[in-house]
Amino acid sequence: MTGNKAVAYKEPGKVELIDIDYPTFELKDGPGVNPANVGRSVNHGVILKTVATNICGSDQHMVRGRTTAPANLVLGHEITGEVVEVGRDVEFIKVGDLCSVPFNIACGRCRNCKERKTGICLNVNPDRPGSAYGYVDMGGWVGGQANYVLVPYADWNLLKFPDKDRAMEKILDLAMLSDIFPTGFHGAVSAGVGVGSTVYIAGAGPVGLAAATSAHLLGAAVVIVGDLNEERLARARSFGCETVDLTKGGPAEQIEQILGVPEVDCGVDAVGFEARGHGHDAKEAPATVLNSLMELTAAGGALGIPGLYVTGDPGGIDEAAKKGSLSLSLGTGWAKSLSFTTGQCPVMKYNRQLMMAILNDKVNIAKNVNAKAISLEDAPKGYAEFDAGAATKYVLNPNGYLS
Template identity: 80%
Template sequence: MPTNRAVSYQGPGKVEVVDIDYPTFELKDGPGVHPDNVGRKVPHGVILKTVSTNICGSDQHMVRGRTTAPEGLVLGHEITGEVVETGPDVEFVKVGDIVSVPFNIACGRCRNCKEQQTGICLNVNPERPGSAYGYVDMGGWVGGQAEYVLVPYADFNCLVFPDRDQALEKILDLTMLSDIFPTGFHGAVTAGVGVGSTVYVAGAGPVGLAAAVGAQLLGAAVVIVGDLNEGRLAQARSFGCETVDVSAGPVEDQIAQILGVPEVDCGVDAVGFEARGHGKDSAQEAPATVLNSLMAVTRAGGGLGIPGLYVTGDPGAPTEDAKEGSLSLRLGLGWAKSLSFATGQCPVMKYNRALMQAILHDKVQIAKAVNAKAIPLDQAPQGYHEFDEGAATKYVLDPNGYLGTAA
């Protein structure tokens, strides 16, 4: 049986590459595994040899110690892999298939899954609706920043690429289908972006850049991206976005300089709960700032898509209320302007096949937009560190040498 190495959270600010068990078709006890999931049989699953697996900003929240994630948790929810073994109940996914795995784990059988709400599946997490690989309070499914990983309900969850050679040729683009591209696109869709829209995307990290690409794909006339990080803003400008530096002054004033009016049709929050203040307060954490700013700059009757992560438990929050996810929102402003809000996990399967087609037929270059960089698994700690320092890079781990990055 092959060995299995994986990236593990070892406490605030620290990740290590460790040896873990090779996956089987049964959930075992371990860091973060819900007791009711221990011993759960997975005959409907497949075992993947990981082709690519990405470092996500959501992982970084845990690594910073900003969640209740237990030490030893195996990280990684952005997974692309080759099927090397199938469970006895798998009918359609075959050994040798190259597949993208949505970060949402979904059964395909509950009411929510049948209504395309796969981000809040009712059957995979005993704690609450919704689950993901390698993530805190998500049921304890082992993460995919590893050489091998188990994927349950494979016939439902796996998006099979139609041609192996084409998939490997475009793998840096296709690896974004597991999370950030659908998540950013979902933010744009739920904000109401359409042909001719003006859009403000708060946050120029990978999800924000993916939201900007998604807005362009949906026909937006102008996409404005705001951030504090000049390197990330430069990355947004590289594919045709306008930008604002939120530390340089009021966002609405900078939008007015671009559009002639201080408001946009649609707003996307790609920052989440670790947001900083704007203007002179940009050095300080102020978790409600982005949401309040978006309400201020979005026109009456507009929409907000909120793919940025907000949590129910944040031990490092600046206030007692924020530690339990209670933020000081100007909800009255949102109500008065009749704004629509959409929050929560992106239901990846709602979008990933169509976005795959856009990639395969050269309608979009998402890897270039987010500045994807492939690195070997052993360099994961360095990748986490550089990403945390603000690198304008989407780090793609190559655990098994498919991408040619292994020394």
């Protein structure tokens, strides 16, 4: 039997490389697996040999102990891989295909999937709509920070790259198609970014930088990125963004210095529930980003909210925050007729178009997010550096495909 190593959450602040079973075409019991999913047949799936699998800020929420993730949960929802086995019912995907895996697991059969709402598939998670690999309360599908991973509903879920050699030349860029590039793009689209727009993006982590890249791709006139981390702000400036240093205070005054007015057409929250306030010694204040975006966005505008919010946060600053209940100035949003779009990005709505933009040299997403390949064994170090604020998108290289 082929061996399989994987990165697992152990306890707050700690991940570890462990041995796990090689995948089979049946969902087995294990940490985080919903009991109703145990024994589920996956003849419609494939087994991938992992080419690239990224560390995501959403993983960091679990690793910090800010979710109800159980010990030994195998992490990883940003997966690119080569097909090595196909299930009995797979018709179009073949052994040897090189594919991107949307982080949303979707059946392709339910009402939501048929309406392109693949982030809230009704059939893959017994607890609630929506599922993902290696994530708490998402059905228990084993994560992809491993040598091998099972992908269900393969004909539907996988995005096959049209030319393997050409794809491998741009593999770090294409590795961003599983999550952060479509997620950032979704944030920009749902915020209404278009030709000539002025845009404020809260957060200069990988998703924020992907949203900024997307805003440029969509024709924005001015893209402004705000953060407390100067190294990440420098990364945003490296590809033409204006920046706001939130250690110096709130964003309105600095935005006015850039645009002449303290407002923008479009706002994107790429931070989520661990948001902090403004100023040099800013403390956690989870509603800060959403409230500041409502203040900053012009009347009639929209907010894209790809930043993660949860219903269970053991580390929340108060009892309300622990349940995902935040003190929002909804009256501001209502008075200004603002629109809000939240939730998982429906990756398949965008990933093929973004793949074509990458393959035809229209965008350099890996450079913009500072993608860096590291070994599977170095995953704990990568998690620690990312958590400390490194302006880097860490891409794990379990099987030596990446130079």
